Amino acid sequence: MESRVITITSGKGGVGKTTTTANIGTALALQGKRVAVVDSDIGLRNLDAILGLENRIVYDLVDVVEGQCRLRQALIKDKRLPDLYLLPAAQTRDKNAVNSVQMEQLCQQLRAEFDFVLIDSPAGIEQGFRNAIVGADEIIIVANPEMASVRDADRIIGLVEAAGKPEPRLILNRLRAEMARRGDMMDVADVLEVLGVDLLGIVPEDEMIIVATNKGEPIVFEKRSRAGRAFLHAAQRIMGEEVPLDEVTEVPSLLERLRRLVGFGPALAEKRVRS
Amino acid sequence: MGTEDTSDKVTSEEGSSLGREEKQSVQGNIAIKGTRNGLLLTLEPETPFSELLNALSDRLAEAPGFFRGASLALDTSRRMLRVSERIQLEDLLAHYHMSVTPLEQIAPMQRNGEPQAVPTNDTASPITATSSETSQVQHDLRETGDTLLIRRTIRSGQAIHHPSNIVILGDVNPGAEVVAGGDIIIWGVLRGMVHAGYPDDESACVCSLQLAPVQLRIAHMLSRPPEGAGVQPNPEVARIRNGRIVVETWVNGRPHRK
Numbered sequence: 001m002e003s004r005v006i007t008i009t010s011g012k013g014g015v016g017k018t019t020t021t022a023n024i025g026t027a028l029a030l031q032g033k034r035v036a037v038v039d040s041d042i043g044l045r046n047l048d049a050i051l052g053l054e055n056r057i058v059y060d061l062v063d064v065v066e067g068q069c070r071l072r073q074a075l076i077k078d079k080r081l082p083d084l085y086l087l088p089a090a091q092t093r094d095k096n097a098v099n100s101v102q103m104e105q106l107c108q109q110l111r112a113e114f115d116f117v118l119i120d121s122p123a124g125i126e127q128g129f130r131n132a133i134v135g136a137d138e139i140i141i142v143a144n145p146e147m148a149s150v151r152d153a154d155r156i157i158g159l160v161e162a163a164g165k166p167e168p169r170l171i172l173n174r175l176r177a178e179m180a181r182r183g184d185m186m187d188v189a190d191v192l193e194v195l196g197v198d199l200l201g202i203v204p205e206d207e208m209i210i211v212a213t214n215k216g217e218p219i220v221f222e223k224r225s226r227a228g229r230a231f232l233h234a235a236q237r238i239m240g241e242e243v244p245l246d247e248v249t250e251v252p253s254l255l256e257r258l259r260r261l262v263g264f265g266p267a268l269a270e271k272r273v274r275s
Numbered sequence: 276m277g278t279e280d281t282s283d284k285v286t287s288e289e290g291s292s293l294g295r296e297e298k299q300s301v302q303g304n305i306a307i308k309g310t311r312n313g314l315l316l317t318l319e320p321e322t323p324f325s326e327l328l329n330a331l332s333d334r335l336a337e338a339p340g341f342f343r344g345a346s347l348a349l350d351t352s353r354r355m356l357r358v359s360e361r362i363q364l365e366d367l368l369a370h371y372h373m374s375v376t377p378l379e380q381i382a383p384m385q386r387n388g389e390p391q392a393v394p395t396n397d398t399a400s401p402i403t404a405t406s407s408e409t410s411q412v413q414h415d416l417r418e419t420g421d422t423l424l425i426r427r428t429i430r431s432g433q434a435i436h437h438p439s440n441i442v443i444l445g446d447v448n449p450g451a452e453v454v455a456g457g458d459i460i461i462w463g464v465l466r467g468m469v470h471a472g473y474p475d476d477e478s479a480c481v482c483s484l485q486l487a488p489v490q491l492r493i494a495h496m497l498s499r500p501p502e503g504a505g506v507q508p509n510p511e512v513a514r515i516r517n518g519r520i521v522v523e524t525w526v527n528g529r530p531h532r533k
Contacts, residue, residue, distance in 0.1 A: 125432075130340070157430055162343075
């Protein structure tokens with residue numbers, strides 16, 4: 001199989017790039033793919049913690065680039081999945097420790113070993129961002145349904161296109177369907193209207209993510225989590241499977257479910273009209 | 276992808292990479308030279324334009340980091356460009372966030388009685404130049420109908436500057452900036468900042484299928500949409516009437532008067 005290098009980026013910080021990288025990487029590995037997740041956020045590394053691997057780091061990305069160690073020595077095998085590896089970022093250096101040529105070479109090396117190489121980009125549009133996208137075949141943009149995030153995503157899409165990469169795909173993260181329905185939050189259509197790119201997934205806001213992140217357990221392992229399922233679906237779409245985009249539909253409240261049971265809920269009425 | 280990376284590396288190697296550009300120029304039919312005023316692009320007079328464009332595209336792709344954001348002067352002393360050719364060139368340069376600068380100081384103006392070939396002045400310049408000479412040039416361009424057509428969405432952080440009219444087939448997103456010496460017509464949604472009639476043409480107008488700008492400027496005037504006002508889902512046109520910018524619905528092919 002052709003190996004694919006995919007960069008996850010956003011422009012704005014705190015929208016869920018690292019969580020997305022960890023979860024899509026884990027989900028792809030769960031599907032039997034050989035996956036490397038690379039933390040390119042040098043100086044502010046977090047991907048190791050979200051995967052629960054921070055205490056295993058010996059060598060890092062900068063050590064590999066500078067020739068202090070071999071690539072294999074720096075790759076950390078995941079504690080749950082045999083096909084998932086992490087290449088951690090250096091914490092004591094900064095973004096300028098690596099240049100674009102080195103980063104591209106690193107991507108080439110990783111290609112030889114893995115089906116998927118996922119690169120977690122730092123926030124911003126400077127050297128770190130440019131390093132993160134230089135070797136990528138595909139770009140995934142993570143955005144939250146809010147103005148600042150969408151605007152930064154728009155900027156990033158422009159930069160990605162200017163760099164000659166194919167049009168990025170979007171993961172809309174932390175959507176609160178109930179708020180969007182009330183008009184208190186941007187909904188999927190609002191975001192797509194501005195960005196005009198293809199949607200790879202919609203991840204609902206989910207408190208379980210906070211717990212999972214703190215424990216160092218990716219949420220895709222948690223079968224009850226809707227966010228976890230959304231990430232799993234996004235990974236399946238990356239692999240080319242057709243999965244309907246049904247993440248938006250909110251779990252109905254108890255009252256709503258009762259109403260439907262009795263037979264005059266709004267959802268049921270709608271169905272009758274359609275049929 | 277690129278051969279140049281960190282900015283300090285680029286500066287330190289500037290001399291050598293420019294030397295390399297000159298060596299390659301014979302083969303590629305184009306030359307990019309470093310001059311006192313920045314980069315100077317010379318095009319071979321006999322080669323078909325499409326070949327020149329391909330050669331330039333390859334050259335830029337070799338070192339995108341090096342050329343990014345640079346402004347390029349076009350030497351037209353040996354070769355004139357048609358309007359359509361120049362627009363293609365601009366489109367290519369815009370991909371690398373590059374702009375074309377006027378070069379009166381490098382090549383003398385040579386366009387007496389040449390209405391369709393506009394050799395020199397170009398984007399980005401009028402924003403810094405405010406002399407009467409500039410506005411004279413802009414006026415000429417409006418008359419010659421030298422309109423810039425762009426077939427894509429202008430995204431945040433991207434800026435389009437043009438001394439004449441601009442037509443955009445796509446949206447103008449928040450954080451984007453479009454500045455025209457003449458009219459601005461947007462076949463899409465306007466959500467960013469536009470400035471028509473720069474610097475002082477009060478007859479200029481802005482039209483779009485949906486007018487929802489962050490800020491709209493015409494000539495020396497500035498307006499913001501009223502706080503809390505909803506956006507009309509109709510084509511609208513903004514122009515100066517009686518000393519203020521007014522927005523009117525576009526009905527039956529002309530601005531609707533209330």
